Amino acid sequence: MTAQEITLQIEEHFGSAWKGSGDGFKAGDPKTAVTGIATAWTPTFDVLRQAVKAKQNLIIAMHGPYWATEGGGGGGGRGRTSARITGAAPAAAARPAARPANPPPALVVESTELYGDKKKFIQDNGLVIWRFNENWQSLPGQHRLRGLAAALGWQGKEDAAATELIAPVGGAVYSVPASSLGDFSGGIKRRRGLRAMRVLGDPSAKIARVALRPGYLLTPDAIRLVRNTKVDAVVCGETCEWEAFPYFEDWVTAGMGKAFIMLGYAVSEDPGAEAMATWLKQLLPTQNISAVACGEPFQVAKV
Amino acid sequence: MNSFQTISRRQFLRATALTGAAAVLARRLPAQAASGPMTAGQVIDLMKAKMGVKWNEDSYRDTVKGGDVATPVTGVACCFMSTLDVLQRAHQAGANLVVTHEPTWWSDPDTLTDQVIDDPVYGVKRDFIEKNRMVVWRQHDHWHLVRPDPFSTLQIKLLGWEKYAASADSRSYKFPPTPVKELAATIAAKLESRSVRIIGDPEQRVTIVGRGSHTLDGNMRGLTGEAEAIIVSEAREIDSIEYVRDLNASGKKRALILVSHQTGEETGMTVYTEWLQGILPGMKVVNIKTNDRMWIA
Numbered sequence: 123m124t125a126q127e128i129t130l131q132i133e134e135h136f137g138s139a140w141k142g143s144g145d146g147f148k149a150g151d152p153k154t155a156v157t158g159i160a161t162a163w164t165p166t167f168d169v170l171r172q173a174v175k176a177k178q179n180l181i182i183a184m185h186g187p188y189w190a191t192e193g194g195g196g197g198g199g200r201g202r203t204s205a206r207i208t209g210a211a212p213a214a215a216a217r218p219a220a221r222p223a224n225p226p227p228a229l230v231v232e233s234t235e236l237y238g239d240k241k242k243f244i245q246d247n248g249l250v251i252w253r254f255n256e257n258w259q260s261l262p263g264q265h266r267l268r269g270l271a272a273a274l275g276w277q278g279k280e281d282a283a284a285t286e287l288i289a290p291v292g293g294a295v296y297s298v299p300a301s302s303l304g305d306f307s308g309g310i311k312r313r314r315g316l317r318a319m320r321v322l323g324d325p326s327a328k329i330a331r332v333a334l335r336p337g338y339l340l341t342p343d344a345i346r347l348v349r350n351t352k353v354d355a356v357v358c359g360e361t362c363e364w365e366a367f368p369y370f371e372d373w374v375t376a377g378m379g380k381a382f383i384m385l386g387y388a389v390s391e392d393p394g395a396e397a398m399a400t401w402l403k404q405l406l407p408t409q410n411i412s413a414v415a416c417g418e419p420f421q422v423a424k425v
Numbered sequence: 426m427n428s429f430q431t432i433s434r435r436q437f438l439r440a441t442a443l444t445g446a447a448a449v450l451a452r453r454l455p456a457q458a459a460s461g462p463m464t465a466g467q468v469i470d471l472m473k474a475k476m477g478v479k480w481n482e483d484s485y486r487d488t489v490k491g492g493d494v495a496t497p498v499t500g501v502a503c504c505f506m507s508t509l510d511v512l513q514r515a516h517q518a519g520a521n522l523v524v525t526h527e528p529t530w531w532s533d534p535d536t537l538t539d540q541v542i543d544d545p546v547y548g549v550k551r552d553f554i555e556k557n558r559m560v561v562w563r564q565h566d567h568w569h570l571v572r573p574d575p576f577s578t579l580q581i582k583l584l585g586w587e588k589y590a591a592s593a594d595s596r597s598y599k600f601p602p603t604p605v606k607e608l609a610a611t612i613a614a615k616l617e618s619r620s621v622r623i624i625g626d627p628e629q630r631v632t633i634v635g636r637g638s639h640t641l642d643g644n645m646r647g648l649t650g651e652a653e654a655i656i657v658s659e660a661r662e663i664d665s666i667e668y669v670r671d672l673n674a675s676g677k678k679r680a681l682i683l684v685s686h687q688t689g690e691e692t693g694m695t696v697y698t699e700w701l702q703g704i705l706p707g708m709k710v711v712n713i714k715t716n717d718r719m720w721i722a
Contacts, residue, residue, distance in 0.1 A: 166667060167674035189641055189671075190663040229646050236668065239675045307722035318622045320719045338663070341531045345544050363659050363686040364506065369531040369546065371718060372509040376549040383722075387662035419662065419670045420683070422721055423609030423621040 125180050125250040126152035128159070128406065135405055136257060143256035148186035149241070150250030156180045158410030161398040163391035164190075165251050167240060169414045174247050178410060182398065184255040184391065187240060191231045258398060259292065267294055269397030270336045270390060274310060274357075281331070284351045291343040293335035295351050300330040303355070303381045310357075316389060318420035322367075323374055323381030329354045336390040341366045348379055355381035359390030388416040465522045465560035466494035468501060468705070472524070475704045478570045487567055490529040491551065492560030498522045500709030503698040505691045507561050509550050511713050518711050521559045524701070526568065526694050527686070529561050568697060575700070576693035583615050583692065591633070597652070602630040605654055605680040612656070618688040620719040624669045625680030629653070637681065641665050644681070648672065654680035658689020685717045 133140045158178030162169045164185040173181055231237050259266060271277055276296045284295035304325035311319050332355045333347045339358040344366040347356050361367050361384060370382035392415040399413040473480050502515035507525035515523050528535050541547050554561060568575060577595045581587055591599040606627035613621040635652035637644040641664035647655040660666060660683065669681045691714060698712035
């Protein structure tokens with residue numbers, strides 16, 4: 123089967139529910155005969171190498187290969203962070219902020235040596251990259267979220283009524299064995315083998331009820347996660363340190379919550395790539411399909 | 426800072442009477458202003474007039490975020506970010522005008538959506554501001570245009586890196602060969618952060634170190650020259666961090682030292698405090714540290 127035939131089969135599974143979005147081919151020739159499929163959160167250079175080693179030439183990922191610049195916005199732009207990522211109000215964002223009189227011209231991704239190197243690797247190895255993000259997230263069953271919950275050992279601990287409140291923003295509520303924040307976060311760190319998970323809150327605070335939401339968290343979703351869910355802590359991937367993060371600082375200072383944990387964006391999404399591979403295997407049982415973890419990109423500053 | 430001009434409030438009123446723009450400002454001052462305490466609006470107008478930067482009235486960032494500008498000022502608190510914790514400590518310090526570099530209401534334009542207004546955390550914070558007759562004013566865009574850059578002058582001094590500065594704007598350094606992890610540890614110790622992270626090889630010995638930015642554009646630019654490492658205050662994983670990870674995977678050894686936004690910019694508002702003390706000599710002006718409250722598990 124060609125890459126195009128495979129992705130058409132995926133789209134047909136959705137039927138009329140398939141929605142136009144940034145999903146689609148981001149690199150390579152869709153007419154390439156597929157030898158195997160690798161799923162990943164984002165197609166890092168290392169993910170591509172591992173896929174080649176496993177003889178998988180179709181990469182299905184939540185992002186394109188060029189650092190989220192596909193489809194405009196999301197980086198490379200002139201702003202502090204794109205409106206797409208920060209969720210800044212369009213009306214306000216349209217008003218200019220003060221800028222230096224002669225800003226340097228924007229450096230486009232395509233002009234960098236790394237872009238050329240990665241593009242060449244994709245071409246030399248006949249790889250095809252297909253973005254599967256908004257549609258993947260729209261599937262019933264919250265595979266991405268439940269994949270992360272299972273990786274944390276929280277399956278079966280879900281509070282269905284509270285989860286219903288935050289399912290529209292991709293979250294779920296879990297009752298975990300009561301422990302101190304220090305023990306709770308230490309447990310996640312050991313279980314997932316993390317180095318640089320960031321935590322806000324008093325290490326002695328008791329944690330028993332947690333809202334979980336993989337990925338990058340915007341303020342409107344942050345507010346939603348703690349509204350009427352009566353959670354002690356929120357666990358997510360990443361957030362903006364001058365938007366949703368101070369919301370959680372204030373939530374903790376006001377005594378309404380106790381802790382906020384950032385696993386890291388990649389760390390929070392790798393289990394979702396496993397869930398994607400599992401889902402694809404049911405749809406394409408004869409294909410060689412497996413997930414490739416991006417892994418944690420961070421080290422900590424210990425001497 | 427020594428480079429900022431110091432004048433008394435009375436001198437300011439006399440001096441500003443001479444210029445057109447300031448005459449507009451003076452007309453807005455109530456008649457009794459010369460004897461009574463200054464209002465928040467007057468202090469804000471003074472800061473705008475004295476910053477030495479052409480004011481952009483279209484800035485959606487540098488505006489009043491809470492309180493009534495007619496409120497008499499008991500003291501001014503300058504901070505990186507007006508978190509509830511900072512507002513509480515500003516109030517304890519006897520200051521009711523808060524000058525914050527970053528947002529109050531959890532979005533860059535401080536948009537008060539229905540969702541925010543209905544939120545209990547918003548209620549607590551707004552009530553605290555109102556009950557204590559506080560005024561919050563954001564100062565972001567214009568302070569970033571002041572030169573020498575107040576966000577690097579004090580920071581580089583605290584880091585002890587003045588002797589390594591390799592460019593006039595202090596955005597490039599030349600060190601004796603030093604492991605990246607040592608530079609990161611110095612930043613963590615001197616700027617009091619527990620959340621400093623490294624992308625790349627912590628053992629890599631580097632000489633030329635630059636500064637990146639919040640954006641992929643700024644970080645690609647920082648790494649296109651001869652810099653072996655860049656120091657970055659908050660950047661997104663999906664663009665900047667994965668770019669640097671790929672750069673290393675492609676065979677180009679480069680490191681990125683990632684500090685929290687607060688760690689990167691807190692000292693800029695300490696400098697602001699010193700500047701404001703200089704132009705408001707009779708007023709209580711304090712610096713309230715936001716602090717990096719994140720820790721690594």
